[in-house]
Amino acid sequence: MLNPNPAHLWAGPRAKASTILAVAARYHLNEPIHLQFYYFLHDFLTGNFGIDPLTGQSILSEILFYLPNTLELVLVAFLILIIAGVGLGYVSGMHFSTSVDSLIRTIYLVSWSMPMYLGAILAILIFATYVPILPSGGMYSLSIKPVEGMTGIYLIDSLLELNFPAFLSGLQHLILPAAVLAFVNFGLIARAVRSSILNVRWSTYVKTARAKGLSEDEVQRKHILRNSLIDATSLSAVMFGWLLTGTVVVEQLFAWPGLGQFAYQAIEANDYPVLIPVVVVFTLGVIVANFVADVAYSLLDPRIAMGAQTGAIA
Amino acid sequence: MLKLAQSLRFRQLFLSNRLSALGLIIVLLSVALSVLFGILGKGITPYDPYSLNLQQSNLPPSTSHYFGTDFQGRDLFSRVIAALPIDLGLPIAIVLLSCVLGIFLGMAAGYMGGLVDEVVMRVTDLFLAFPTIIMVLAVAATLGAGLVNATLSFVFVWWPPYVRLVRGGVLEVAAEDFISISKALNSSFYYIIMKGILPNIIPSVLTYATLDVGTCLLEVSILGFLGVGIPPGTPELGVMVGSISYGLYTYPWQALFPAFVTMILVVGFSFLGEGLREASDVKVRPYILFRGRKAKAPKVEPMHQGMM
Numbered sequence: 001m002l003n004p005n006p007a008h009l010w011a012g013p014r015a016k017a018s019t020i021l022a023v024a025a026r027y028h029l030n031e032p033i034h035l036q037f038y039y040f041l042h043d044f045l046t047g048n049f050g051i052d053p054l055t056g057q058s059i060l061s062e063i064l065f066y067l068p069n070t071l072e073l074v075l076v077a078f079l080i081l082i083i084a085g086v087g088l089g090y091v092s093g094m095h096f097s098t099s100v101d102s103l104i105r106t107i108y109l110v111s112w113s114m115p116m117y118l119g120a121i122l123a124i125l126i127f128a129t130y131v132p133i134l135p136s137g138g139m140y141s142l143s144i145k146p147v148e149g150m151t152g153i154y155l156i157d158s159l160l161e162l163n164f165p166a167f168l169s170g171l172q173h174l175i176l177p178a179a180v181l182a183f184v185n186f187g188l189i190a191r192a193v194r195s196s197i198l199n200v201r202w203s204t205y206v207k208t209a210r211a212k213g214l215s216e217d218e219v220q221r222k223h224i225l226r227n228s229l230i231d232a233t234s235l236s237a238v239m240f241g242w243l244l245t246g247t248v249v250v251e252q253l254f255a256w257p258g259l260g261q262f263a264y265q266a267i268e269a270n271d272y273p274v275l276i277p278v279v280v281v282f283t284l285g286v287i288v289a290n291f292v293a294d295v296a297y298s299l300l301d302p303r304i305a306m307g308a309q310t311g312a313i314a
Numbered sequence: 315m316l317k318l319a320q321s322l323r324f325r326q327l328f329l330s331n332r333l334s335a336l337g338l339i340i341v342l343l344s345v346a347l348s349v350l351f352g353i354l355g356k357g358i359t360p361y362d363p364y365s366l367n368l369q370q371s372n373l374p375p376s377t378s379h380y381f382g383t384d385f386q387g388r389d390l391f392s393r394v395i396a397a398l399p400i401d402l403g404l405p406i407a408i409v410l411l412s413c414v415l416g417i418f419l420g421m422a423a424g425y426m427g428g429l430v431d432e433v434v435m436r437v438t439d440l441f442l443a444f445p446t447i448i449m450v451l452a453v454a455a456t457l458g459a460g461l462v463n464a465t466l467s468f469v470f471v472w473w474p475p476y477v478r479l480v481r482g483g484v485l486e487v488a489a490e491d492f493i494s495i496s497k498a499l500n501s502s503f504y505y506i507i508m509k510g511i512l513p514n515i516i517p518s519v520l521t522y523a524t525l526d527v528g529t530c531l532l533e534v535s536i537l538g539f540l541g542v543g544i545p546p547g548t549p550e551l552g553v554m555v556g557s558i559s560y561g562l563y564t565y566p567w568q569a570l571f572p573a574f575v576t577m578i579l580v581v582g583f584s585f586l587g588e589g590l591r592e593a594s595d596v597k598v599r600p601y602i603l604f605r606g607r608k609a610k611a612p613k614v615e616p617m618h619q620g621m622m
Contacts, residue, residue: 113580115532117539117555118573121562129563245445249536263448267455267542275452282445290443 005029009270010053023053027273040276049277059274062262063281068152069139070258073181073251074243076155076174080182081239085189086232090225092190093197105194108187116246119180120253127176134176137255140169177254181246185239192235196228230301237293241286334589340582348398361389363396363549372565381571384554385561390568394575396549401579404461405530408468409523415469416476417519421507423477424484434477441474447533454543464534464543472530479522483515525587528580535576551576 007024008015015023024030028039043050049059092104128136139154140146144166149157155174158166200206201224209223210216247260255261259278266274350358361379367387375382381390423434453467487493493510501510538544538552546553554572562569 109581109584110577113528113532113577113584115535115539115552115555115573115576115580117536117552118570118577121555121566121569121573124562125566241445245447248447248451249539252540264451264540267451270455272452272456279445279448279452282448283443286443286445 006053006270006272026051027053044277050273052271052274054269054271054274059277062274063259063277064152066257066259066262067281069154069256070244070247070251070260072153072155073174073178073247073256073258074240077178077181077185077243078236078240080178081186081189081243082232082236084182085186086193086229088186089190089193089232090197090228093194093201093228094220094224096198104190108190111183112185112187114184116180116184116249117253119184120177120250123176123180124253135173136176137173137253139173139257140166141173144169177250177256180254181243181250185242185246189232189235189239192231193228196231197224200224200227226300230297233293233296233300237286237290240289240293244282244285333585337582337585337587337589340578341586344398344402344579344582347395348402351395352399356392359389359392359395361392363388363392372561372568374565375567375571382565382567384568385558385565390554390571393549393554394551394572397551397554397572397575400461400544400548400550401531401535401576404465404468404534405527407465408472408530408534409527411465411469412473412476412526413519413523415473416480417512417515419473420477420480421484421511424481425488425507425511431481435481438474438477441471444471446471447536450533450537451540451542454537457543459543459545461544461548464537467543468530468534468537475522475526476519479519480515483518484511487511487514521587521591524583524590528583528587531576531580531583 005020005024007020007027007029010027011020011023028036031039047060049063051057052059052062055062088104088108092101095101124136127134135141147154147157147161147163147166149160151157151160154170155167158164158170206219206223209219214222245260247256247258248264249260250256251258251260252264259281263275263278263282266272266278347358356362365388367383370379370383370387371385373379373383373387379389379391381394383389384393419434419438423431449471450467453470454464457463457467488511493506496506496510534544535550535552535555538548538550538554539556541553541556544550544553546557551572555569555576558565558568
């Protein structure tokens with residue numbers, strides 16, 4: 001796969017020698033490696049991501065085209081993951097060592113042992129082939145005029161334009177990939193919530209809350225659930241990273257025109273001028289998610305104030 | 315005597331959990347099969363897993379072909395068995411190499427402290443921020459197809475959690491009295507490391523590693539599924555699933571059987587690892603992946619790292 005001369009690859013199989021030379025000169029391929037690195041760093045830090053050698057388009061504009069689609073997929077998947085993970089973990093913890101508990105534990109054990117492609121294939125086979133109620137791929141039906149909105153996120157744009165057929169079509173196409181992405185990842189959150197519920201629900205402060213005369217609903221909502229969310233919050237940043245990287249497989253199988261598919265195509269074509277910025281975008285996503293989780297953490301748990309020395313948690 | 319009693323109690327605890335016994339059975343069976351295949355080759359498979367037989371292509375599952383045949387007429391059951399050495403060997407090799415790296419770096423960081431600690435942990439943090447599978451794909455594509463290259467590209471991103479795990483363990487053990495007594499008795503550096511610290515962190519590393527083999531297996535099969543790093547045509551479970559993209563609707567078994575086998579293998583390692591963790595009652599450090607290293611770790615059970 002490693003072509004000694006990327007210029008050959010990028011110029012195309014039948015390119016003239018002069019074209020190959022021009023491509024090599026354009027990407028500084030003939031310079032020594034430290035100079036190439038300097039050029040890369042200089043351009044990169046000044047926000048110039050360069051031109052995709054395969055399509056001839058600006059890499060930044062390509063990333064900005066694909067990124068909203070991936071964000072849409074990942075955010076919806078994240079929403080499903082949090083609701084399913086916290087909900088099932090909570091139910092499982094509150095019904096400790098009953099049949100409900102073991103059913104839920106089996107579900108999440110299966111979910112995290114499931115290869116992502118198996119989840120996607122099963123979803124496509126079941127919901128798009130044998131019981132064809134959902135589309136198997138793409139972002140919207142071909143019969144619908146694509147929405148040209150400002151945010152680039154399809155669901156938001158179609159809502160802003162009050163274009164409900166487009167919104168519905170987008171939602172239909174989104175359900176399967178987002179649900180698959182969430183399903184293969186939610187197990188960890190469910191388990192963390194369950195184990196912290198078990199830590200919390202028999203603790204003395206919950207007894208105190210009951211003794212104060214709070215209603216059972218309030219005890220469960222304010223004292224048990226809220227405290228069990230602390231662990232889930234810090235985990236959710238990790239989960240967000242997994243969802244982001246999971247898009248490489250899911251977008252491939254569901255023909256979702258997102259950053260994961262873009263990254264995969266760049267890898268296949270040895271198109272590393274594209275790959276580097278894409279990996280940086282993914283990494284930034286993980287870092288931002290971690291930062292948001294840190295902030296949410298301190299909001300949930302007043303003992304962790306921003307900037308203060310972190311002492312005992314839990 | 316005490317050791318014997320402890321190990322008996324450990325075995326009792328471990329086997330009393332039916333799920334972990336199931337995991338042990340799955341793991342032992344698959345390892346035995348792959349070793350057998352490694353020794354005897356085609357002798358133990360019903361058909362030749364490599365040779366083409368186009369007249370028999372795309373047959374559905376039947377009593378003569380348990381899992382059916384693929385588009386080139388190869389028996390899928392035989393190919394799944396032929397895939398076991400690769401699908402177990404690669405993750406185990408990756409995890410072991412990561413363990414070794416993690417133990418070296420983590421011990422250096424935890425025991426020496428100071429500048430070494432700072433440098434090692436910052437580099438570890440840096441690597442933890444990379445998106446796992448994309449980084450593996452990129453490195454594997456650059457190195458070129460090949461099983462050794464695939465292993466190396468995995469190790470490249472797989473080691474950071476081990477450094478955290480080991481470092482956390484070392485910090486805990488090094489604060490114990492017997493270490494300071496050992497120092498006061500003028501034991502050598504080597505002696506303290508080998509006899510004092512290492513035996514105390516190995517169990518938790520091995521427990522985490524057992525769970526991690528399953529996770530790693532998932533990711534290796536994804537690499538194969540996407541067709542990067544692992545040479546096409548290799549009997550590997552992910553490659554087998556990925557090679558049928560056109561025929562999914564017509565020949566779903568060609569994808570489903572290898573994919574379910576992958577899942578069963580991962581379930582085996584997960585159950586085994588969970589059982590080991592519970593039985594050995596080691597407080598597996600949730601420092602791994604948590605950024606607040608200095609904070610006391612929240613009580614979360616150990617984590618699967620990098621499951622996509």
